[in-house]
Amino acid sequence: MLFQAISLFLAIPLAQAAAVARSSHEHHDHDHTHEVPQRLPGVWYQEPDHPVHSLFRRGPGDGYNYPVPGAQNWAAGFPPTSVPNPAMLPREWVAAYNASVASGDIPNIPRSQSLQPNTNPVYPQGVNPMSPEICSATYKCRIPGDIWDAPNGVFASSFDDGPLPLTPQLVGFLQDKGVKTTHFMIGVNIIYYPSQFLAALNAGHDIAVHTWTHPYMTTLSDLDVLGQLGWTMQLIHNATGGRVPKYWRPPYGDTDQRVNAIASAVFGLETVVWNNDTEDWGSNSTDLVQGAMAGFLSRPKTPGLIILEHETSTITVNGFINSFPLIAQNGWQFQSLADVMSGGHIYQNSDNDNAPVTAAPVYNQTMLSLATSTASSTIPASSIADLVSSSVPSPTAKPNSASSIREQRSSSLVLFLSLLAVSTVVVFS
Numbered sequence: 515m516l517f518q519a520i521s522l523f524l525a526i527p528l529a530q531a532a533a534v535a536r537s538s539h540e541h542h543d544h545d546h547t548h549e550v551p552q553r554l555p556g557v558w559y560q561e562p563d564h565p566v567h568s569l570f571r572r573g574p575g576d577g578y579n580y581p582v583p584g585a586q587n588w589a590a591g592f593p594p595t596s597v598p599n600p601a602m603l604p605r606e607w608v609a610a611y612n613a614s615v616a617s618g619d620i621p622n623i624p625r626s627q628s629l630q631p632n633t634n635p636v637y638p639q640g641v642n643p644m645s646p647e648i649c650s651a652t653y654k655c656r657i658p659g660d661i662w663d664a665p666n667g668v669f670a671s672s673f674d675d676g677p678l679p680l681t682p683q684l685v686g687f688l689q690d691k692g693v694k695t696t697h698f699m700i701g702v703n704i705i706y707y708p709s710q711f712l713a714a715l716n717a718g719h720d721i722a723v724h725t726w727t728h729p730y731m732t733t734l735s736d737l738d739v740l741g742q743l744g745w746t747m748q749l750i751h752n753a754t755g756g757r758v759p760k761y762w763r764p765p766y767g768d769t770d771q772r773v774n775a776i777a778s779a780v781f782g783l784e785t786v787v788w789n790n791d792t793e794d795w796g797s798n799s800t801d802l803v804q805g806a807m808a809g810f811l812s813r814p815k816t817p818g819l820i821i822l823e824h825e826t827s828t829i830t831v832n833g834f835i836n837s838f839p840l841i842a843q844n845g846w847q848f849q850s851l852a853d854v855m856s857g858g859h860i861y862q863n864s865d866n867d868n869a870p871v872t873a874a875p876v877y878n879q880t881m882l883s884l885a886t887s888t889a890s891s892t893i894p895a896s897s898i899a900d901l902v903s904s905s906v907p908s909p910t911a912k913p914n915s916a917s918s919i920r921e922q923r924s925s926s927l928v929l930f931l932s933l934l935a936v937s938t939v940v941v942f943s
């Protein structure tokens with residue numbers, strides 16, 4: 515594909531600037547306050563060389579008409595409501611995954627195995643799930659950068675497993691209270707319940723990824739992980755007019771270094787777990803859920819609360835609704851998880867639920883010459899242009915040492931490669 519060729523070229527000049535943008539992203543302070551991802555020029559929150567740009571590059575105004583969820587055949591192009599076939603993945607995803615493997619971004623660690631249904635999967639004998647190389651969240655190992663805690667004093671709200679028949683009721687309740695939540699959605703449930711999906715979306719709630727069919731992710735092959743995440747992202751993308759989700763939550767909280775690496779390197783996803791669990795999913799009465807909620811709501815405000823909750827049944831939903839007044843009464847600040855953790859930038863390519871989504875920029879000759887002739891920072895969607903211009907030696911700079919000459923040479927090389935990359939676009943686009 516054209517875009518892979520381009521990103522190969524772009525990866526070189528962008529590497530140095532991308533490192534700057536990335537550092538704030540990777541150094542989330544997971545123990546204390548969460549650092550908000552830095553918005554890049556052109557709205558995207560991933561560096562321009564990240565594959566997620568080319569995987570989901572379209573947006574409104576690009577001539578594509580997204581069918582409304584629920585319209586006839588709206589989901590025809592998606593996998594059936596079963597485990598996605600790894601042999602039917604879009605080639606671009608596999609190519610991006612292959613590139614991540616080649617650059618050493620995906621650790622080659624053993625898969626876990628589910629020995630019995632609904633029990634924690636186990637790794638082969640001798641493999642320690644708490645070791646930094648594996649770091650399985652099922653065993654409560656926290657991978658640096660993953661989200662387990664909310665900011666102090668905040669009740670970071672989310673619900674898993676929707677959309678489902680009760681979604682509109684939950685959304686209506688929250689709308690009455692003037693608040694929103696984050697829905698970690700299952701791909702096949704979006705296909706089954708498109709109008710319930712729209713109820714959440716149209717109320718301005720935040721939509722995030724909870725995989726296609728809800729498996730234990732650490733038991734899957736890399737390509738199965740790719741399909742579970744990629745198809746759910748693609749469906750949310752197409753069902754929201756082009757928004758690219760930023761967050762995913764592993765079903766059962768089951769992720770590890772390998773699964774996380776695929777989510778992050780290929781799709782730009784951040785992993786969200788939780789720090790308290792009402793076990794509403796297994797409760798047989800709202801009283802049990804309310805009891806658990808009351809306990810968590812009376813605990814110290816440090817760290818903030820991320821409670822695992824579900825929109826699956828009247829027990830889970832009413833358990834929450836009945837507990838809702840206690841949240842404010844106990845001094846917690848209710849916020850939608852994706853909103854508070856991202857500083858309001860819930861998607862990778864949009865400022866918020868209402869802001870327009872932005873297609874990844876296509877670079878052209880005009881942008882490059884603008885970038886090289888001036889150091890202007892007023893070029894729209896100009897992440898590449900800014901980066902290229904920053905690597906051009908200033909005409910007044912006097913090379914006065916061997917090292918600055920070396921730098922200048924590499925800058926020229928960078929510029930040459932950028933020109934090459936851009937002319938590739940011009941020739942083939």
Ligand SMILES: *[C@@H]1O[C@H](CO)[C@@H](O)[C@H](O)[C@H]1NC(C)=O
Nearest residue numbers: 572573578590591592748752
């Ligand atoms: C999703 O939308 C893209 C445009 O962004 C389109 O090319 C693609 O065919 C759609 N996918 C499906 C499965 O409908």
Ligand SMILES: *[C@@H]1O[C@H](CO)[C@@H](O)[C@H](O)[C@H]1NC(C)=O
Nearest residue numbers: 604605606607608609610612
């Ligand atoms: C990805 O890598 C595999 C194994 O090396 C190869 O068989 C496959 O053709 C590659 N696919 C793409 C799309 O690059």
Ligand SMILES: *[C@@H]1O[C@H](CO)[C@@H](O)[C@H](O)[C@H]1NC(C)=O
Nearest residue numbers: 663789790791810813816817
């Ligand atoms: C609830 O979360 C707090 C903060 O992470 C933790 O200290 C506590 O052990 C959790 N309680 C339960 C029952 O998991």
Ligand SMILES: *[C@@H]1O[C@H](CO)[C@@H](O)[C@H](O)[C@H]1NC(C)=O
Nearest residue numbers: 793796797798799800801802
């Ligand atoms: C509900 O679950 C509790 C413990 O989990 C159990 O003691 C109780 O018998 C159950 N009640 C019903 C009606 O199933």
Ligand SMILES: *[C@@H]1O[C@H](CO)[C@@H](O)[C@H](O)[C@H]1NC(C)=O
Nearest residue numbers: 877878879880881893894895
């Ligand atoms: C090139 O990019 C610039 C800046 O985004 C845009 O204004 C211009 O219309 C583009 N030119 C072509 C030929 O697409």
Ligand SMILES: [Zn+2]
Nearest residue numbers: 674675765766
């Ligand atoms: Zn779930």
